[in-house]
Amino acid sequence: MFADDIDIASDGMVYFTDAAKISPAERQLNGNYDLLRTSKASFLQGPTGRLLSYNPTTGEIHVLATGLWFANGVALSADESFIVVASTMSSRLFRYWLKGTQAGELEPFADLPGFPDGVSLASDGNFWVAIFSEATPTILFLAKYVHARWLAGWVPSSWLPK
Secondary structure: OOEEEEEEOOOOOEEEEEOOOOOOOOEOOOOOEOHHHHHHHHHHHOOOEEEEEEEOOOOEEEEEEEEEOOEEEEEEOOOOOEEEEEEHHHOEEEEEEOOOOOOOOEEEEEEOOEEEEEEEEOOOOOEEEEEEEEOOHHHHHHHHOHHHHHHHOOOOHHHOOO
């Protein structure tokens, strides 16, 4: 599990993301973690991220949503009727409904111009999203095809843009 972000509801329920089915990162000799390698591995692997809930009273963990591409941020809405989840490699936010007739459903919430790295609730009820890089046409093309992603994974680092 690569637990990435959390938000806590007013009733104490904890919501968190599991970014991908890969080890978080190897610790380097200097004590830092190699997150670039982890992000690259997630891109090659595809959408394996999850949204989960943890009930501190019962100790139970439930998987709420799967198939997110590097689930990298979670934020409850102001009225706690839904959760917004950032999916980095798909350049998209998703909404998971907690209450109402759509409770338990995951749906697209916003398409973004780049890759999100976290989401948080703003004071006006909207959401702040950190975008760390533009979603280039090449990356968006590669994301659609597993074999193209695999080939791209063999490109030497020296050939990549600086």
